[in-house]
Amino acid sequence: MDIDQHYSDHMEETTLLDQLHQRYPEGPTLYQLAPIDQLHIGGIKASEKLLQQLELLQPGRILEIGSGAGGLMRMISSRSSAEIIGIDITHRFNALNSAITQLARIPASPVITCDAQQLPFANNSFDCIIFQHSLLNIPDTARCLQECRRVLNNEGSLLLHEVLEGPAPLRMHYPVPWARTADQSHLISYTALYELLQASGFRLKRAENWSEDALQWRQRQAAKEKENEKEKKPEAPQISPSQILGEDFNKMGPNVIANLTEGAVEVWQLSCIAKG
Numbered sequence: 351m352d353i354d355q356h357y358s359d360h361m362e363e364t365t366l367l368d369q370l371h372q373r374y375p376e377g378p379t380l381y382q383l384a385p386i387d388q389l390h391i392g393g394i395k396a397s398e399k400l401l402q403q404l405e406l407l408q409p410g411r412i413l414e415i416g417s418g419a420g421g422l423m424r425m426i427s428s429r430s431s432a433e434i435i436g437i438d439i440t441h442r443f444n445a446l447n448s449a450i451t452q453l454a455r456i457p458a459s460p461v462i463t464c465d466a467q468q469l470p471f472a473n474n475s476f477d478c479i480i481f482q483h484s485l486l487n488i489p490d491t492a493r494c495l496q497e498c499r500r501v502l503n504n505e506g507s508l509l510l511h512e513v514l515e516g517p518a519p520l521r522m523h524y525p526v527p528w529a530r531t532a533d534q535s536h537l538i539s540y541t542a543l544y545e546l547l548q549a550s551g552f553r554l555k556r557a558e559n560w561s562e563d564a565l566q567w568r569q570r571q572a573a574k575e576k577e578n579e580k581e582k583k584p585e586a587p588q589i590s591p592s593q594i595l596g597e598d599f600n601k602m603g604p605n606v607i608a609n610l611t612e613g614a615v616e617v618w619q620l621s622c623i624a625k626g
């Protein structure tokens with residue numbers, strides 16, 4: 351199955367947009383949108399931490415790769431004057447991203463449907479590139495990083511908030527939010543990524559292992575989801591990641607906890623500079 355089908359096949363965008371509109375007629379806030387537009391381990395809190403790194407850099411022109419439903423793009427647009435462009439291989443995600451931005455009354459930013467392994471931009475087009483749980487789906491990491499280096503200015507920044515392969519990759523449980531089966535997941539180890547970054551023209555400036563926080567966040571989410579399930583009211587259905595990922599989401603959450611606990615995956619934040 352192609353990766354865009356993994357994200358599109360269960361997407362209920364019409365129902366989701368109707369519900370958002372009915373529930374938040376004045377426009378949803380970034381926090382109200384988080385269950386469906388912050389589709390990474392750590393949610394909006396992890397994005398806040400990532401944006402602290404971005405604020406230190408003050409880039410003028412940013413590219414987000416694998417922008418999904420657009421949660422991070424809207425956070426950036428609503429708190430800085432930077433120009434942000436999103437790209438994603440899943441066209442229906444891009445349409446949903448734009449529709450939510452309009453509903454939330456946030457100025458629109460361009461979103462382009464394309465493959466991160468072949469970026470449709472000229473050399474030296476951006477000051478910063480961000481990946482948030484999207485490198486994990488990309489089969490040719492080296493090619494993708496080379497493309498990033500090509501379109502980044504010298505001394506530009508590459509920020510990665512990614513799931514990497516842990517010390518026990520054979521203990522991996524599927525489905526996970528980024529893959530129903532092993533062929534859709536393209537995790538690499540921290541060491542392999544470090545070497546590919548160097549070889550692609552990047553210097554690592556800072557690396558933090560966020561796995562412990564990620565595990566605690568997922569455990570808190572699981573408790574909330576259980577609570578919501580108990581209080582389920584048919585007249586006011588919950589806005590939930592299952593409206594994007596389908597009923598398999600009920601298995602994906604517990605599998606993320608198992609994968610983090612058993613060391614199959616780790617969550618890292620890396621900041622790199624494009625060597626001149």
Ligand SMILES: C[S@@+](CC[C@H](N)C(=O)[O-])C[C@H]1O[C@@H](n2cnc3c(N)ncnc32)[C@H](O)[C@@H]1O
Nearest residue numbers: 388389390416418438439440465466482484487
């Ligand atoms: C786990 S989702 C994360 C979405 C978003 N970054 C977030 O954190 O909410 C991964 C995203 O990467 C996109 N993606 C996967 N492979 C891609 C590729 N080769 N080029 C561009 N986008 C890709 C998917 O369509 C999906 O939107």
